[in-house]
Amino acid sequence: MINSSGKVTIGSNIYFGADCMVLKGVTIGDNCIIGAGSIVSKSIPSNSVALGNPCRVVCSFEEYYQKRLKKAPMEAAELVNAFYERKRHYPLPNELTEEEIYYKSDSTFGGRFNSFDEFIEWCKQQKK
Structure with missing residues (x-):
């Protein structure tokens, strides 16, 4: 068996909903919301709201803020x-x-x- 590893980088001011999973090699930028149950398999840019399996950006942090x-x-x-x-x-x-x-x-x-x-x-x- 050959190992598989990778660095995970999580920015500041991140909110994770319940039961999220972040896989190896992923970077999550600053000021992000990750929806509940999401599986983050690719990097998420700063100031994003992302969710799903696989996790995808659905809107900007500012768009989400204005909606709320x-x-x-x-x-x-x-x-x-x-x-x-x-x-x-x-x-x-x-x-x-x-x-x-x-x-x-x-x-x-x-x-x-x-x-x-x-x-x-x-x-x-x-x-x-």
Whole structure:
């Protein structure tokens, strides 16, 4: 039997979804997202979002970011309203830790809403 080996280089600011596999000889550039279950058999350039088996680039990091900026608030509203449907009351701030980016002034987004209550009211309006 003859061995088979190769260097793997993983850049900084990489997010791997669950159960990814990175094969020998692969380089993953900086600022990448690798989707869950992906098998990375070829190098992935910096600033990419890649997924699949074999793993392929599907969009740039910036394209993905812009898409999430639009979609994430609506997902948060769905979560708040589903919480209400299940528990018959709206969540408290400590029950929505990931969503605090929308109403905390020191967050990355700078707080899209002025308060938690304003955020909850906006979520209620999305239900209609």
